[in-house]
Amino acid sequence: MNTIHHTTTRRRWLQALAATIAASAALSGASLAYAQGHSAQVLRIGYQKYGTLTLLKARGDLEKRLAPQGIEVKWTEFPAGPQLLEGLNVGSIDFGTVGEAPPIFAQAAGADLVYVANQPPAPTAEAIVVPKGSSVRTVADLRGKRVALNKGSNVHYLLVKALEKAGVPYAEVQTVFLPPADARAAFERGAVDAWVIWDPFLAAAEKQLGARVLADGTGLVANHQFYLAARPYATRQPQIVKAVVDELARLDEWAQKRPAEVAALLGPQIGLDPAVAETAARRFAYGITPVTPAVAAEQQKIADAFLQLKLIPKPIRIADALPGTLGVAQAAR
Structure with a gap:
């Protein structure tokens, strides 16, 4: 894919992302109490000791992007995805990244979240x-x-x-x-x-x-990394969600061919020596994308498997946590 086509595709996707998240969340009825009680001047991001959000924090690109709008970025580290989404569910963060299973457990527990995007399989x-x-x-x-x-x-x-x-x-x-x-x-x-x-x-x-x-996970699971937002926040601030995704896309372009530089940034953030950080960096999959119908179907298979094993208490529909009717994915094609 040439650079001009890639940039145009990403721009269309990001424009669609803002529109579909806002429309979907508005239809679902976002929490008025949340909207009244949460300041629009702070974006609260949950992150873990892996992935591009950790790199984004280290580089400070998002802060530079949002500072002219008077928006502060507050970062909170979580030990794993389930804890991060618990934070999102109770309103202590607005945006975060997790693996495949946590949003399924969170959705089954009634969390009001929306899938924003995902990384390729790793x-x-x-x-x-x-x-x-x-x-x-x-x-x-x-x-x-x-x-x-x-x-x-x-x-x-x-x-x-x-x-x-x-x-x-x-x-x-x-x-x-x-x-x-x-x-x-x-x-x-x-x-x-x-x-x-x-x-x-x-x-x-x-x-x-x-x-x-x-x-x-080879031959067994895809191991996608997902980005999710609290639906009430995505309703009120779709342009800020769009800005985060845009910066993650820029970061991916930079990181995918620079594992040593990624490790140099990642190591201090996660408290591990460069060799360990570089091993992790080389296994990570770069290239943020919209949640396509195929990826949503994979998530549904996981949810159905967990239900069969009685790991979640009730059936869920992944589609209920997607922005719009997968309009983002269609716009990016």
Whole structure:
């Protein structure tokens, strides 16, 4: 794709994004209390120790973009996606990034959120790992074993699909639900037999602990990174949401061919040495896109699988959390 066509396509997508988010949210009835009680002069972003939002924070590009409008950007770090979306649901943040599973759990819990965009698949950026001296050699060997993971995170679906492929019923592993820091501690002291985790924690486990990968997402899951907004905020401030996506798109163009520079920025932000940060950076997928019908269908499959396993309490429709009727995706074509 040439530069002019790429720029034109992105401009059309961003224009459609602003319009469809606003229209969709208005139709759904945004919270009046939220609109009255939240200042339009602060954009509150939730981020994790991975992905382009962390880079955007480090570079300060969004602050430069929004400062002339008198808008302050406030960043809040979360240990994982479920906690981040809990923050979005209770109104402590307006925008954030998570993996595939958290928005499904959040939607099932009644969160008023809207999908904004996603990154391309990054299946090697999450994996099931075991200690280097473990006798566990295959996913099938996890039957009856203790497996640590963050409940409702992207790796939750990886575990489901890996066990399914290996012919091991989900109920026949002992899931131990822990956030990344606690899971690593349990993994190091041998309190669990395996750990399902994402980058950069995955890269750190490999480089620092010698953890051995049983299976990553290749052939099992896409592992998209999604950007979501609180629907009331997206209703009131579609142009600010558009500005965030625009800056993320610019950042992606810069980052995709500069893993060493990305690692130099990312390392201090996530508290990891450059080698670990660069491993994570090379496995990340750059190129923010609208949520297409195909990606929405993948999300629906995950939601249906979680319902079947009784991991969520009720059926959900991913379409209910999309901007408009996928007008953004159509406009970008």
